[in-house]
Amino acid sequence: MSSLRDLYQEVIFDHNRNPRNRGSLEQANRFAEGVNPLCGDHLRLYMLVDDEGVIRDVAFQGQGCAISTASASIMTETLKGKTEEEAHRCFKRFHAMVTGEGDGADMGKLEVLAGVRQYPTRVKCATLAWHTAEAALRQKHERVTTE
């Protein structure tokens, strides 16, 4: 079960049980919805971005597996205070880490999701929140899907 524990680390369970920044955001000026048709996960993402392009607040709602919920929770913590450009770079590096194309070094608490790389079918669970955040920042109001 060792590699299973690589996937399901304690931090993941913690964020799954007590997701941070869960709920809606009344003053949000960015919004997007994401779906993962494979497992039925559904996520709504709210952001408040200021005039300088800095993400001031992030919140999410939705149902998902532990990986998807924890990833969304950790992402909201990570994105607060970042510029849109920084957020985009962060997503690129995160994506590379979970697909095994990057090492994920110096990614802080996002590194707990590195175990996903051994589970190709679960990569979409980990990236759903990020795809949705990208869509919100592009101010596209259509639903994004991981398919």
Next chain:
Amino acid sequence: MSSRFEPTPAEAPTEYHVERLRSDFPVLHQEVHGRPLVYLDNAASAQKPEAVIEAVHHYYRHDHANVHRGVHTLSERATAAFEGAREKMRRFLNARSIREIVFVRGTTEAINLVAQSYGRNRLAGEDEILITEMEHHSNIVPWQLLAGQTGARLSVVPFDDAGVLDLAQYRRLLERAPTIVALTHVSNALGTVNPIAEMVALARAAGAVVLVDGAQAAPHLGIDVQAIDCDFYALSAHKMYGPTGIGVLYGREALLEAMPPYQGGGEMIKSVSFEQNVYADLPHKFEAGTPHIAGAVGLGAAIDYVSDTGLDRIARHEHDLLDYATQALAAVDGVHLIGTAPEKAGIVSFTLEGVHPHDIATVLDHEGIAVRAGHHCAMPVMRHFGVAATVRASLGLYNTRAEIDALVTAIDAVKRMFA
């Protein structure tokens, strides 16, 4: 000498030697993540016995050529093998004639064939197509496409919270005289066995042409298309221990005769000129192009295997196992069974409080247990129960009580892990 009180040899065939049957399936004898494989994803696709693998292998090594064309020996052998499989399927379904047995890629293609070839020329804006809430997407989407093409309306028979179709509502919807009624024999997401002969009789009395989706029924129930009296019956070989990429559409001969071809090409044509074509006789009119000959050969071997084992004995074994699994899972705190109809076959669908089905399936996989997690291509069923997904354990002729015990033990491990 045995005493007269001991079982006579005549009773011996009722015994079911599951271990002996398991030894016929090479894929079962392996470890996954260091644990013996427990394969409980049979509703998605069943494993193949040595006899099927060997039949395909033997065909390619010794008999392969194109069918229905060559005068040479190999072509004659390939044709005999291909048409022999058709006759085996005719017997398996108790169809009247091999003219009623059309080889297709699978259930999905069979339904699309009927929707397009039968439905497209007959339906118009006033007409109705009646399906049920428990259909697989493959028995929904082809009819939606047809409705879009013709302007016909799609109506849906609901089911109750146990997963039993509302027959009173079915009768009411039949009063609107639908042109086509398309019903699943066994639900892939719930395991419900529908009272298919009764439902077909009601639909035909209302003047409808009836298609039955038999993808999940074929591996579990003996099918007699004359007793069911349906107009079309669709199934896939790979769910009944045969190869992927081949299935069968049974169609009432008079209907098939009157239908235009589904696809054009070689095999389906008698003579071609640029002015007028003469189509081939049934069933070849619907089999354009070189068919999946090896697939048909493998399907024939699968029919032999299932018939030799005895579908009634397989059904008894699976029914016993389904009862055992249902009781064992229902006893697990936090487990909710999805689909509790009195008549079921081969499938236990469930959710576990506080743990997403996808997480459950990943943890079970680490215990060597293969189950399906998701919407099972039956999103309306998921919507009915207000869930995004379920875990589905589906049984085959080779599953055992010990495997169900392993599943329950692993679910306890999931609960501890996510507590």
